[in-house]
Amino acid sequence: MLVLVINAGSSSLKYQLLDTKTRKVFAKGNCERIGIDGSFIGHEENGGEKQKLEVALPNHEVAVKHVFQILKDADIDANKIGGIGHRVVQGGWYFPESKVVTDETLGWVREVAPLAPLHNYAEADVIDICHRMFPNIGNVIVTDTAFHYNMPEKAYRYALPRDVVDKFHIRKYGAHGTSHRYIWRETSKFLNGDVHQLVSCHLGSGASLCAIQDGHSMDTTMGLTPLDGLIMGTRCGTIDPATVCYLEREGHYTVDQVDTMMNKQSGLLALSGVSSDSRDIEKGAAEGNKNCQMALEMFYYRTSQLIAEMAQSMHGFDTMVFTAGIGENSDTMRKGIVDQLAWFGVKLDDRKNAVRSDDPRIISADDSSVKVLVVPTNEELMIALDVEELLSK
Numbered sequence: 540m541l542v543l544v545i546n547a548g549s550s551s552l553k554y555q556l557l558d559t560k561t562r563k564v565f566a567k568g569n570c571e572r573i574g575i576d577g578s579f580i581g582h583e584e585n586g587g588e589k590q591k592l593e594v595a596l597p598n599h600e601v602a603v604k605h606v607f608q609i610l611k612d613a614d615i616d617a618n619k620i621g622g623i624g625h626r627v628v629q630g631g632w633y634f635p636e637s638k639v640v641t642d643e644t645l646g647w648v649r650e651v652a653p654l655a656p657l658h659n660y661a662e663a664d665v666i667d668i669c670h671r672m673f674p675n676i677g678n679v680i681v682t683d684t685a686f687h688y689n690m691p692e693k694a695y696r697y698a699l700p701r702d703v704v705d706k707f708h709i710r711k712y713g714a715h716g717t718s719h720r721y722i723w724r725e726t727s728k729f730l731n732g733d734v735h736q737l738v739s740c741h742l743g744s745g746a747s748l749c750a751i752q753d754g755h756s757m758d759t760t761m762g763l764t765p766l767d768g769l770i771m772g773t774r775c776g777t778i779d780p781a782t783v784c785y786l787e788r789e790g791h792y793t794v795d796q797v798d799t800m801m802n803k804q805s806g807l808l809a810l811s812g813v814s815s816d817s818r819d820i821e822k823g824a825a826e827g828n829k830n831c832q833m834a835l836e837m838f839y840y841r842t843s844q845l846i847a848e849m850a851q852s853m854h855g856f857d858t859m860v861f862t863a864g865i866g867e868n869s870d871t872m873r874k875g876i877v878d879q880l881a882w883f884g885v886k887l888d889d890r891k892n893a894v895r896s897d898d899p900r901i902i903s904a905d906d907s908s909v910k911v912l913v914v915p916t917n918e919e920l921m922i923a924l925d926v927e928e929l930l931s932k
């Protein structure tokens with residue numbers, strides 16, 4: 540099935556048109572600076588060179604129209620598209636799995652939007668636009684939280700007063716669920732089913748771990764929002780929650796200032812003082828920059844600690860997988876993390892770790908206590924497969 544996958548943000552709209560059978564990507568791109576001066580679309584076709592199309596994008600509706608016009612210009616008429624998959628960041632208490640778009644399911648995306656205001660409102664608007672513009676094409680909602688919805692209560696419940704938790708729907712929702720689900724699927728296929736307790740390490744500019752037992756999420760490091768857990772590009776990850784009260788009381792910061800600080804000005808960026816991009820930090824560390832060296836040391840320390848936490852939630856693990864920007868590309872950072880787990884017998888084969896490839900591969904030594912793999916993630920394909928499955932029913 541030919542599926543258009545859409546990932547809308549407050550001022551951007553990423554799209555990818557792919558075939559579920561062959562996995563071929565026909566076109567992909569990003570509408571950037573929607574509603575802001577200097578908007579443009581970066582577009583690629585059939586793996587060719589990226590073109591920059593400078594167009595006015597006053598709102599998401601105009602952006603969607605441009606995307607369909609671009610596809611039409613590439614000879615891909617809307618009626619060849621079998622379905623549209625929408626990535627939704629927060630599914631709240633309504634999406635234990637992906638669902639076909641109806642007035643009711645679209646309403647749910649809006650209802651839970653206060654939990655992810657920067658994403659869900661824009662996503663709901665774009666779903667509505669596609670639903671109205673192309674009534675003959677099925678639309679499907681695929682949320683980042685669905686995979687974690689059925690994790691055990693002891694893992695998702697917060698130790699706050701029950702009435703507060705119930706009133707505000709506070710729990711661990713997690714994120715990156717589509718990626719973790721894909722990683723389980725691909726790893727299981729690659730190892731011919733010989734995997735039961737997997738720690739999936741999605742390390743990109745946003746980063747999370749997931750404990751997956753026989754295909755089910757048992758725990759994950761992100762929480763009510765994606766701020767929790769690992770040290771990320773610009774997010775602080777887990778800190779004492781009283782820090783927020785302290786900054787507001789003693790530092791006179793507003794809620795929004797603390798929110799921005801913890802989401803956009805912290806993490807590797809704050810630690811290194813150089814960049815949020817791990818490549819710049821690796822380079823800085825190699826050149827002797829002490830702050831970059833400490834940023835890496837802390838990243839390895841926290842990530843390995845939380846890997847152990849994920850393993851503990853399953854009472855063991857047989858496999859761990861690295862994925863996303865850092866996980867797929869940085870042999871240095873993979874080694875930095877795995878070296879912290881040497882006490883437990885986890886060991887890389889340095890030669891295998893250095894290999895660059897777009898295919899799943901084992902990088903652990905033969906005598907490692909746990910298999911370590913690199914498996915490239917593909918959230919768009921996972922979304923497209925859900926679209927195909929739901930619309931073929």
Ligand code: ADP
Pocket residue numbers: 742743744745772815816817818863864865868869
């Ligand atoms: P996201 O989807 O969350 O924006 P990605 O999974 O694309 O993130 O990861 C982006 C991050 O991965 C970059 O900020 C950088 O730190 C890291 N990264 C990407 N490519 C490489 C590479 N070739 N080598 C090392 N790190 C990389």
